[in-house]
Amino acid sequence: MAKEITSRSENYSDWYIDIVKRANLADNSAVRGCMVIKPYGFAIWENIRDQLDKMFKETGHVNAYFPLFIPKSFLSKEAQHVAGFAKECAVVTHHRLMNDPDGGGIIVDPDSKLEEELIVRPTSETIIWDTYRTWINSYRDLPLLINQWANVVRWEMRTRLFLRTTEFLWQEGHTAHATKEEAVEETLKILDIYATFAEEYMAMPVIRGIKTANERFAGAEETYCIEALMQDGKALQAGTSHFLGQNFAKAFDVKFLNENNQQEYVWATSWGVSTRLMGGLIMTHSDDDGLVVPPKLAPTQVVIVPIPKPSPVIDEVVHKIMAALKAKGIRVKYDMDMKNRPGFKFAEHEMHGIPVRLAIGERDLANGQVEVARRDTKEKTQQALEGIEQYIEDLLVEIQANLFNRAKAMRDQYITKVDNFKDFEEIINRDIPGFISAHWDGTTETEEKIKELTKATIRCIPLDAEAEDGSCVLTGKPSQRRVLFAKAY
RNA sequence: CGGGAUGUGGCGCAGCCCGGUAGCGCACACGCCUGGGGGGCGUGGGGCCGCAGGUUCAAAUCCUGUCAUCCCGACCA
Numbered sequence: 001m002a003k004e005i006t007s008r009s010e011n012y013s014d015w016y017i018d019i020v021k022r023a024n025l026a027d028n029s030a031v032r033g034c035m036v037i038k039p040y041g042f043a044i045w046e047n048i049r050d051q052l053d054k055m056f057k058e059t060g061h062v063n064a065y066f067p068l069f070i071p072k073s074f075l076s077k078e079a080q081h082v083a084g085f086a087k088e089c090a091v092v093t094h095h096r097l098m099n100d101p102d103g104g105g106i107i108v109d110p111d112s113k114l115e116e117e118l119i120v121r122p123t124s125e126t127i128i129w130d131t132y133r134t135w136i137n138s139y140r141d142l143p144l145l146i147n148q149w150a151n152v153v154r155w156e157m158r159t160r161l162f163l164r165t166t167e168f169l170w171q172e173g174h175t176a177h178a179t180k181e182e183a184v185e186e187t188l189k190i191l192d193i194y195a196t197f198a199e200e201y202m203a204m205p206v207i208r209g210i211k212t213a214n215e216r217f218a219g220a221e222e223t224y225c226i227e228a229l230m231q232d233g234k235a236l237q238a239g240t241s242h243f244l245g246q247n248f249a250k251a252f253d254v255k256f257l258n259e260n261n262q263q264e265y266v267w268a269t270s271w272g273v274s275t276r277l278m279g280g281l282i283m284t285h286s287d288d289d290g291l292v293v294p295p296k297l298a299p300t301q302v303v304i305v306p307i308p309k310p311s312p313v314i315d316e317v318v319h320k321i322m323a324a325l326k327a328k329g330i331r332v333k334y335d336m337d338m339k340n341r342p343g344f345k346f347a348e349h350e351m352h353g354i355p356v357r358l359a360i361g362e363r364d365l366a367n368g369q370v371e372v373a374r375r376d377t378k379e380k381t382q383q384a385l386e387g388i389e390q391y392i393e394d395l396l397v398e399i400q401a402n403l404f405n406r407a408k409a410m411r412d413q414y415i416t417k418v419d420n421f422k423d424f425e426e427i428i429n430r431d432i433p434g435f436i437s438a439h440w441d442g443t444t445e446t447e448e449k450i451k452e453l454t455k456a457t458i459r460c461i462p463l464d465a466e467a468e469d470g471s472c473v474l475t476g477k478p479s480q481r482r483v484l485f486a487k488a489y
Numbered sequence: 490c491g492g493g494a495u496g497u498g499g500c501g502c503a504g505c506c507c508g509g510u511a512g513c514g515c516a517c518a519c520g521c522c523u524g525g526g527g528g529g530c531g532u533g534g535g536g537c538c539g540c541a542g543g544u545u546c547a548a549a550u551c552c553u554g555u556c557a558u559c560c561c562g563a564c565c566a
Binding site: 342 | 490523524525526527528557558562563564565566
């Protein structure tokens with residue numbers, strides 16, 4: 001049926017790439033590892049961005065913008081931070097080009113070498129904390145709750161559209177607080193926003209948890225995360241919120257005067273989600289017919305297809321329906337294209353994941369009906385034209401809920417409790433491995449050993465993990481709670 | 490950086506072994522017939538065969554070099 005799209009069972013990776021390209025989300029670019037986000041993909045990203053932005057602002061955050069370039073010396077001020085990012089930085093060394101005197105075209109002018117090289121930001125903690133030093137003097141300046149929407153560059157070895165690109169778009173929040181308690185509270189508040197957004201808007205169920213020391217952000221005291229499960233049984237880290245302690249305050253000498261006139265270092269957090277969410281969105285809901293977008297994030301929620309093509313009598317009814325839907329705040333589009341036939345249009349709209357499609361022909365009009373097709377179940381029904389806007393409003397709510405419930409049922413089905421290493425290996429090597437809930441002795445050595453043996457990593461220690469005495473699935477040493485393992489993107 | 494593969498109209502590919510007018514499908518443009526799940530017929534436009542050398546009367550094809558991309562590993566949001 002669907003042309004040029006690999007089925008999930010045939011090859012999940014190819015399926016993913018086919019969806020991204022055929023649904024016009026993104027393309028590879030002339031620059032290795034960098035993608036072009038196409039208008040339709042960007043429209044979805046804008047909806048993600050706008051909703052998150054609203055949630056940040058509702059919780060007291062404001063937006064600002066910091067430079068793309070970071071002086072090399074800044075990056076090295078926090079030891080762990082530089083260790084974590086040094087291997088994947090793009091560096092600006094010159095600022096001018098010239099004609100090659102030997103006729104070889106344009107070359108870098110060797111005389112334009114920079115005194116100090118500039119790093120293209122892989123993340124902005126350093127430049128931001130260097131700036132905060134001058135902004136923060138007193139406890140009255142705190143808390144400082146700033147977010148920025150930006151692009152960052154991480155020179156990864158292997159890239160995949162949306163999931164891992166050399167340049168990606170994200171938001172990064174950087175907050176400063178007077179006390180540790182307040183900073184930890186902020187970290188958790190953001191984690192809650194991320195989880196709420198993922199579940200209520202993306203319809204993507206997530207597990208809230210804490211990263212192990214091994215997986216922690218470079219320079220953080222504690223990293224909290226939301227982890228989602230994709231349809232192929234691999235985990236996707238969908239967002240992280242870091243409690244940075246006083247590490248960056250100390251590295252950049254950011255102190256404030258407390259109420260008792262004493263100097264103290266500031267407490268910090270940072271947190272981010274990226275265009276990777278687009279990958280999560282695709283791999284949570286889409287099927288072999290194309291993309292599936294939850295109604296709340298769909299650029300177009302309802303598309304109307306005239307059968308077989310626009311005509312004055314059909315147009316008139318369509319415009320009435322559109323007005324009624326728009327009055328309810330529903331994003332609706334009339335497909336007036338004259339070139340393609342209905343069957344082609346149906347397939348195209350399904351490929352783009354539009355939640356609801358209406359088909360209207362003169363036959364329907366004679367019956368006072370319209371055909372309603374929902375993208376999530378592919379169900380088609382005839383509905384009365386009268387009051388159709390209410391039916392559709394309710395249907396969009398139902399689709400949103402159905403997508404979440406379906407994804408959650410799948411996710412829950414693929415969380416397996418495991419108590420010995422033989423079972424662990426068997427589960428992790430299934431076609432759809434999913435999460436493994438198992439005991440772990442708490443050491444990095446064991447974590448690394450398990451990764452080496454199975455390619456599974458500890459995705460997180462769930463925040464809601466109950467205390468339970470057990471023994472480590474690999475070493476048999478005592479453990480107080482289960483952690484979640486999975487193969488990850 | 491190790492292993493494998495590929496570069497030919499916008500996209501997907503054949504042609505290469507065995508040198509001799511650059512082809513097919515899709516897409517695109519126009520016309521007619523169609524029209525409730527990716528229509529049919531016809532006509533037409535579009536190419537330094539990745540790049541640079543070499544062999545040859547003659548190179549997409551053979552030789553040398555080079556660049557790029559993709560896949561599999563190690564690194565990661």
